[in-house]
Amino acid sequence: MKRNVMDEPISARLKELRDTAELCDSSGKMLGYFTPACDDDEFIRTEPPISDKEWERRMVEPASTTAEVLARLLRIKCPL
Secondary structure (H helix, E strand, C coil), X not given: CCCCCCCHHHHXXXXXXXXXEEEECCCCCEEEEECCCCCHHHCCCCCXXXXXXHXXXXXXXXXXXXXXXXXXXXHCCCXX
């Protein structure tokens, strides 16, 4: 991937973006997309929404095979 260094005014505007944005020239023609780099400090650390007891149960319970899951879905008439 080619690296382009932005001058400070453009760099400052890009730093303000939190989500993917379209970049356009002054006539409105789209040039491409800009996706901000992720900063690990911005992520909120959370606990799983299940209890420790439930987590342990899931770890010892045998997992279903793909065939078993598909058969269960067909029994309940779930469109695949």
